[in-house]
Amino acid sequence: MIDARDIRKEYGGFVAVQGSSFSVDRGEVFGIIGPNGAGKTTTLKMLAGLLEPTSGSAEIAGLDTETAEMRQQLGFLPEESPLYEEMTPISYLQFFADLYDVNPDVAEERMHDTLDELELEHRDRKLGDMSKGMKRKVAIARSLINDPDVLIYDEPASGLDPLTTNYVIEFTEQLAKEGKTIVFSAHNLFHVESICDRVVIMNEGEIVARGDLDELQAEYGHTRYHVYTTVDVPGGVQENGSYKRVVESMDAVEATREQAEENGGAVVDIRTEESSLEEVFLNVAEAGTRGTRYVEEDAE
């Protein structure tokens, strides 16, 4: 559905995004994560056809991202979306429906349905008088006004309170279940972990890791074993009537069993704990010292 081929963006001699390649399947939720300045927004804007790559190209549904036809199939949510302060949500959405040439009756029904789903109240209030969360919901409704197949969301829950954040993330998840293909960036890795099928991790303009959560965990995470015993063992802590020791290998699990048995006890339970995406991310970030991000500019 989405195919990015070696997309690269330079500003002067500064490389914002090194040649990045990835593809996103239809109906997939694809996350782009990375520290501030990693190149996430630049990548998303190139995918959305809002920024011309210095080299490389991107296609959505076989259409080059710079064509108007492709934009009809796309909903882009920028990290910060300045709305027209004097408009109401309805007049604002109507304005964009016209821009996308959506049939007025269809647009009317669609905007009300979406605002209902988003539980947006005060639809006659001026956008300038709305809270940040309400404005974000209107921006999300705008991204859906043309009923696009592909959604590119830059930090959809940025700056929102936890309740609205959850709401927006669950709404995004619902859109994926309805069959939309979604690419989004986020700082909150818990959200990414909860809804993404696959993830790329960017650092210093470069994709430094990629895969689904299991693959990333296998490569950059650890499995920890919580071994519960009936008697105390070295490094054990008392928990719920037994003793728990956390170890990182099966050999250590076996050693714990032997120690428990030597002390007249036994192992009663073993639970595994996988690294969170946050831990994976920190491990990836620590592993990489990147090369320079500056290139010599071509002499004209």
Ligand SMILES: Nc1ncnc2c1ncn2[C@@H]1O[C@H](COP(=O)(O)OP(=O)(O)OP(=O)(O)O)[C@@H](O)[C@H]1O
């Ligand atoms: N128009 C521009 N001119 C020069 N440099 C730019 C421009 N736009 C972005 N950059 C630089 O490119 C790098 C990548 O920026 P980008 O906004 O893509 O990062 P990001 O990963 O989205 O960061 P954040 O998480 O802070 O939003 C940054 O160093 C940024 O300063």
